[in-house]
Amino acid sequence: GESVGLHLPTLSVQEGDNSIINCAYSNSASDYFIWYKQESGKGPQFIIDIRSNMDKRQGQRVTVLLNKTVKHLSLQIAATQPGDSAVYFCAEKITSGTYKYIFGTGTRLKVLA
């Protein structure tokens, strides 16, 4: 399969620890944010989303935090597992008449046994 994220920043965490992946977004007009997980040879997989009128949202083992003041988004993964190893992308949706989606450059998460 193809390689995703050959030269991306890498976060290495021990299995069972919590992971925090950060993302800075660019546009004040962004009204919706999403985190995706991408494994080699596959399309991005939706993890969790958050609208701009919220600052925190929780899912199963994942939490997304949004700080609009500093245009910062983070993904927290609790009790990281080997299956969490992948490249993680944040994405923002901009609504200005029409729609536009902007993805971040990605972070590779490596889970150490």
Added chain:
Amino acid sequence: ETGVTQSPTHLIKTRGQQVTLRCSSQSGHNTVSWYQQALGQGPQFIFQYYREEENGRGNFPPRFSGLQFPNYSSELNVNALELDDSALYLCASSLGGQTQWEQYFGPGTRLTVT
């Protein structure tokens, strides 16, 4: 429920040729977006179709064009292929409208331009 499917899986074309990539959206979804993902980079938004009309476009030249059909499947057409068009092309579908923005991606089509 059927997920997003794309065809073909892999494709090799020569510079200057034209290519058509196809996407079938997830059952019940009326919105399709197309992305280009170069190796080692994040997906770049090409455009989005909602109920057969383009309602969003990224910074791609007009030689990138698309269609959405009444069954909400979609095509991405690229004319006058350039070497830099070599990438993974991803299709994503969503329910659309004002509140349903969650996108589901297909596995992608790997295009190689020689």
